[in-house]
Amino acid sequence: MVLDNQTQNKTATGEKKAKLNVGVPRALYYYKFFPFWHEMLTRMGCDIVLSPPTNKKILEMGATFSSSELCVPVKLYFGHILWLLENKPNLDYIFVPRYVSLNKYHYFCPKFLALPDTVRNTVKPKIPVLEWEINAKKRANIESAIILGRKIGIEKEEAGKAYIYAINRFKQFQNLQRKGVLFHDAMHRMYPRLVKKKRKMRNKSGDEEIDKNYPITILVLGHPYNTYDPLINLNLAERLEKYHVNVIMLEQLPEETFKKRVTINRHFHNYWNMEEELLQGARHFLLDAKDEIDGVIFLISFACGPDSLIQELIMRDFKKMKIPFLDLILDEHSGESGMVTRIESFIDMIRRKKYRDLIETK
Amino acid sequence: MSKLQVSFPNMGNCWVAFKTLVESVPDIEVVLPPPVTRKTIELGAKYSPEFVCFPFKVNIGDFIQTYEQYGIDTFVNAIDCGPCRFGFYHAVQERILRDLGYDLKIIPLDQADLLNFNWVKTFDEFYKIMGVNDPFKKFFNTAGAAINFLRKAKITADFEKLEGYYRCRELSRGDTSRVLRQALQSLDEAKTPAEIRESRKKGIASFKKIPHDTEKDPLKVTLTGEIHVTLEPYVNLDLRKKLGDMGIEVHQNLSLIDWILHKFHVNFHRKELERKAEPFLKLDIGGEAQWVIGEYIESNQRGLDGFIHIYPFTCMPEVTARSIITAMDDPKIPAIFFSFDEHSGVEGMRTRLEAFIDLMEARKRKGSNIKPIKKYREQKSIIDHVIANHQNPIENILEPMGELVNIASTLNPLEVIGNIFSDNTSKTKPETKETIEY
Numbered sequence: 001m002v003l004d005n006q007t008q009n010k011t012a013t014g015e016k017k018a019k020l021n022v023g024v025p026r027a028l029y030y031y032k033f034f035p036f037w038h039e040m041l042t043r044m045g046c047d048i049v050l051s052p053p054t055n056k057k058i059l060e061m062g063a064t065f066s067s068s069e070l071c072v073p074v075k076l077y078f079g080h081i082l083w084l085l086e087n088k089p090n091l092d093y094i095f096v097p098r099y100v101s102l103n104k105y106h107y108f109c110p111k112f113l114a115l116p117d118t119v120r121n122t123v124k125p126k127i128p129v130l131e132w133e134i135n136a137k138k139r140a141n142i143e144s145a146i147i148l149g150r151k152i153g154i155e156k157e158e159a160g161k162a163y164i165y166a167i168n169r170f171k172q173f174q175n176l177q178r179k180g181v182l183f184h185d186a187m188h189r190m191y192p193r194l195v196k197k198k199r200k201m202r203n204k205s206g207d208e209e210i211d212k213n214y215p216i217t218i219l220v221l222g223h224p225y226n227t228y229d230p231l232i233n234l235n236l237a238e239r240l241e242k243y244h245v246n247v248i249m250l251e252q253l254p255e256e257t258f259k260k261r262v263t264i265n266r267h268f269h270n271y272w273n274m275e276e277e278l279l280q281g282a283r284h285f286l287l288d289a290k291d292e293i294d295g296v297i298f299l300i301s302f303a304c305g306p307d308s309l310i311q312e313l314i315m316r317d318f319k320k321m322k323i324p325f326l327d328l329i330l331d332e333h334s335g336e337s338g339m340v341t342r343i344e345s346f347i348d349m350i351r352r353k354k355y356r357d358l359i360e361t362k
Numbered sequence: 363m364s365k366l367q368v369s370f371p372n373m374g375n376c377w378v379a380f381k382t383l384v385e386s387v388p389d390i391e392v393v394l395p396p397p398v399t400r401k402t403i404e405l406g407a408k409y410s411p412e413f414v415c416f417p418f419k420v421n422i423g424d425f426i427q428t429y430e431q432y433g434i435d436t437f438v439n440a441i442d443c444g445p446c447r448f449g450f451y452h453a454v455q456e457r458i459l460r461d462l463g464y465d466l467k468i469i470p471l472d473q474a475d476l477l478n479f480n481w482v483k484t485f486d487e488f489y490k491i492m493g494v495n496d497p498f499k500k501f502f503n504t505a506g507a508a509i510n511f512l513r514k515a516k517i518t519a520d521f522e523k524l525e526g527y528y529r530c531r532e533l534s535r536g537d538t539s540r541v542l543r544q545a546l547q548s549l550d551e552a553k554t555p556a557e558i559r560e561s562r563k564k565g566i567a568s569f570k571k572i573p574h575d576t577e578k579d580p581l582k583v584t585l586t587g588e589i590h591v592t593l594e595p596y597v598n599l600d601l602r603k604k605l606g607d608m609g610i611e612v613h614q615n616l617s618l619i620d621w622i623l624h625k626f627h628v629n630f631h632r633k634e635l636e637r638k639a640e641p642f643l644k645l646d647i648g649g650e651a652q653w654v655i656g657e658y659i660e661s662n663q664r665g666l667d668g669f670i671h672i673y674p675f676t677c678m679p680e681v682t683a684r685s686i687i688t689a690m691d692d693p694k695i696p697a698i699f700f701s702f703d704e705h706s707g708v709e710g711m712r713t714r715l716e717a718f719i720d721l722m723e724a725r726k727r728k729g730s731n732i733k734p735i736k737k738y739r740e741q742k743s744i745i746d747h748v749i750a751n752h753q754n755p756i757e758n759i760l761e762p763m764g765e766l767v768n769i770a771s772t773l774n775p776l777e778v779i780g781n782i783f784s785d786n787t788s789k790t791k792p793e794t795k796e797t798i799e800y
């Protein structure tokens with residue numbers, strides 16, 4: 001499985017070989033690391049084939065396939081894999097990264113640790129899985145890139161270069177995000193072929209004038225695959241913008257926010273990667289920038305392990321600081337759960353509170 | 363000076379070993395939490411985050427009840443930092459309970475990698491509370507405690523194995539449970555190594571005296587899963603007992619000692635299971651996932667009749683293990699899965715269990731069950747295994763020592779001493795309730 005026919009075609013003289021078609025599911029860490037994967041894999045001579053943005057069909061495929069006790073992002077991941085298998089039969093590989101740790105302090109959620117295994121042993125795809133293990137507890141990240149390269153017949157040096165190139169490009173992407181370009185638009189700018197421009201949501205809000213003149217700012221916390229997948233979060237970012245809410249996402253915060261490790265209490269530090277960023281973001285607003293936000297929306301997937309605990313801590317702290325806090329639980333039935341109403345009344349409540357006098361005297 | 367009273371959450375029969383460990387600190391007295399009941403679970407579910415895993419909720423219930431009924435405010439809870447939720451338990455639990463107005467503290471017992479000797483910090487914290495400063499006293503106490511802890515944990519596991527063998531064969535219902543209870547009681551009372559050995563011997567002898575059907579050839583199943591629900595009977599609706607009463611021989615490798623030895627890197631059985639599981643799950647993802655998969659493969663190789671996997675609802679590693687096991691190719695032995703939370707009810711479980719037993723019986727009758735592979739064809743029964751171990755006096759002495767030698771040989775003495783002598787807790791910040799810590 002390590003070498004398939006195509007890679008063996010490579011001639012000793014290094015002649016041009018056919019490009020490998022590598023399928024990437026548009027789910028989970030696509031919403032964080034895709035630019036990185038894209039740059040690295042194309043440098044290694046692969047053509048990226050993305051599954052389409054999540055749609056009802058994909059959601060349904062994923063939900064039917066997986067155990068009901070899984071969180072919806074992982075269900076969606078399976079949905080995207082199944083879509084690729086069904087619709088792109090001439091893929092050479094399906095790319096499934098295994099994120100274990102990015103540095104020696106942190107782990108990813110257990111479901112990320114097992115991702116290639118679960119795909120291989122439960123979906124049992126005919127197309128081989130191209131696994132990329134990122135495990136800083138065990139080896140330097142560049143080394144894992146070299147191992148990945150070896151699997152598709154790329155020389156050590158080339159793979160190393162591809163990795164470094166990808167790092168730099170990924171930084172550019174992150175900088176775009178820090179400047180306030182939301183994920184989707186940033187992606188569209190960098191990869192117009194793969195990511196199409198989004199249609200704007202029409203403004204249906206009744207009280208446009210009030211909304212416009214009384215802006216509020218809301219911090220949206222959550223895993224990127226929840227905050228940026230419009231199907232699963234019911235288009236949250238745009239919905240908020242529609243109500244003239246300034247949205248702050250974690251990815252927009254300056255780099256310094258994420259430098260210092262988070263201490264949970266006298267005994268220990270946090271040890272989850274994604275949660276570290278959530279806590280750091282929360283810390284920034286709790287301690288230094290309390291006045292910059294009017295409220296917090298936390299997106300949490302039903303059955304999410306890490307967040308079931310982290311969200312509890314963050315919620316308690318924001319409540320203590322008297323900053324309004326709304327948690328939205330996402331699952332495959334999100335659409336039906338009156339989430340929109342909850343968002344609307346939350347915004348309404350914040351606006352009334354903030355501009356009490358203004359709105360009343362009007 | 364009055365004794366400091368300390369407690370820890372319920373986890374089946376593990377209290378015997380934990381008690382020894384914590385009571386090794388002079389002037390500390392362990393007060394056991396009231397047994398888990400409906401009330402515990404209700405309290406836990408009420409104050410815990412909605413979809414945190416079930417053991418967390420049960421712990422919360424335990425803390426509240428022990429605090430309210432016995433006025434205990436110092437608790438120990440084991441932790442394991444990453445990748446799963448377990449390492450976070452104590453921090454979030456303490457936060458929730460303090461916000462509720464319970465003025466208590468939860469001291470974590472770090473067992474992520476026991477060779478790091480982070481667990482020594484827990485003792486340091488106690489010694490600090492108790493004002494013990496003499497490093498030698500600390501060292502010998504801690505070492506002695508660790509040895510007795512290992513012994514008692516091992517013996518508890520042996521007793522539990524015997525329980526699995528005898529209950530399905532006992533002639534008058536309840537004998538096995540009674541013998542087990544008494545054996546544990548006397549193990550708890552044993553303090554010196556000699557007493558501990560003696561209580562083991564007596565315990566095994568009393569199991570052997572249980573009137574039982576020697577001819578019986580019962581169905582044999584493996585029971586495994588997440589450690590808390592597997593070991594705590596109230597939480598798993600007393601599944602082990604139910605199985606025994608239904609005439610099923612329960613094979614359970616999972617126990618506290620099994621886990622602890624693994625954490626000391628000397629659990630060779632687990633290493634074997636890891637090798638078996640590797641093609642399906644490459645690394646430890648927390649919980650028992652990798653070993654559960656290994657156990658499933660091994661149960662197949664042993665030609666057992668069935669496999670039961672239990673875990674808390676939405677438990678991340680176990681759900682992963684479950685989906686992998688379910689998707690394995692035939693032929694394979696029947697497997698059944700139960701997930702537990704505050705809503706689990708006995709009735710649903712019983713119906714599913716009965717159907718499962720029918721299935722196993724039918725397979726056995728038709729002779730279509732899987733034959734053991736060569737390596738396991740000559741397997742000793744559970745009882746022979748435990749008793750052989752017991753009858754051989756040399757092994758009986760060597761065994762616990764062997765474990766320690768094994769452990770000691772992997773250690774770096776300087777590091778150990780460094781860890782024990784360094785005053786880790788002096789950096790502890792005084793706590794104020796109002797700070798937001800990040």
Ligand code: SF4
Pocket residue numbers: 071072073074109110111112223301303304305306307
């Ligand atoms: S972090 Fe939470 S949402 Fe993400 S994969 Fe893990 S359990 Fe699912």
Ligand code: SF4
Pocket residue numbers: 305415416417446447448449588648649650674676677678679680
């Ligand atoms: S293994 Fe399961 S029960 Fe234990 S912390 Fe992880 S999710 Fe919770």
